[in-house]
Amino acid sequence: AQKITQTQPGMFVQEKEAVTLDCTYDTSDPSYGLFWYKQPSSGEMIFLIYQGSYDQQNATEGRYSLNFQKARKSANLVISASQLGDSAMYFCAMSGTYKYIFGTGTRLKVLA
Amino acid sequence: KAGVTQTPRYLIKTRGQQVTLSCSPISGHRSVSWYQQTPGQGLQFLFEYFSETQRNKGNFPGRFSGRQFSNSRSEMNVSTLELGDSALYLCASNLGTGNSYEQYFGPGTRLTVT
Numbered sequence: 001a002q003k004i005t006q007t008q009p010g011m012f013v014q015e016k017e018a019v020t021l022d023c024t025y026d027t028s029d030p031s032y033g034l035f036w037y038k039q040p041s042s043g044e045m046i047f048l049i050y051q052g053s054y055d056q057q058n059a060t061e062g063r064y065s066l067n068f069q070k071a072r073k074s075a076n077l078v079i080s081a082s083q084l085g086d087s088a089m090y091f092c093a094m095s096g097t098y099k100y101i102f103g104t105g106t107r108l109k110v111l112a
Numbered sequence: 113k114a115g116v117t118q119t120p121r122y123l124i125k126t127r128g129q130q131v132t133l134s135c136s137p138i139s140g141h142r143s144v145s146w147y148q149q150t151p152g153q154g155l156q157f158l159f160e161y162f163s164e165t166q167r168n169k170g171n172f173p174g175r176f177s178g179r180q181f182s183n184s185r186s187e188m189n190v191s192t193l194e195l196g197d198s199a200l201y202l203c204a205s206n207l208g209t210g211n212s213y214e215q216y217f218g219p220g221t222r223l224t225v226t
Binding site: 045100 | 147154157170216218222
């Protein structure tokens with residue numbers, strides 16, 4: 001069975017500092033994708049970053065990077081230089097056969 | 113390119129009624145997935161449609177059903193509404209083939225059952 005675990009229900013970070021949001025996963029599929037989404041209070045899910053299971057290098061998208069450690073089955077999101085607008089819920093997700101599995105999310109609050 | 117649209121955005125229904133939610137995917141996307149989001153259960157997968165066929169479904173009762181039309185637009189229906197069905201319902205689309213894993217989400221429909 002597939003599973004995504006986010007153990008940090010809430011996090012605080014000072015503006016302009018970096019923060020790491022944890023995500024571990026479990027799957028028996030040889031090929032899968034790992035994603036991070038941001039959900040502001042408005043409710044819309046915003047795609048941040050994607051990592052394929054066969055990708056050798058960690059994915060990066062602007063201030064977002066995904067620290068992919070396949071042997072540990074972890075896919076942590078690193079946000080550099082946090083901004084006030086980064087305050088939101090962050091979900092880690094994994095793609096399986098025709099469906100996604102989401103973690104329970106981490107609420108990030110950026111402090112001025 | 114227009115994003116995923118969902119209608120209506122907000123809905124209030126009474127227990128026992130039924131409701132239909134609509135989702136229009138991004139042009140060219142053939143896969144539409146539906147999710148229920150509640151504070152207690154988080155984001156849960158309902159079902160996924162591709163080329164008018166349901167390819168996968170989550171663990172929801174038969175009161176939850178869906179369909180997809182030839183233009184890839186999808187509808188989700190919930191019959192005999194219960195208070196616990198109050199949630200944000202999100203739909204997402206993607207190409208549905210190859211390595212098109214990335215999903216694009218709509219703004220959601222917030223359903224309140226009283």
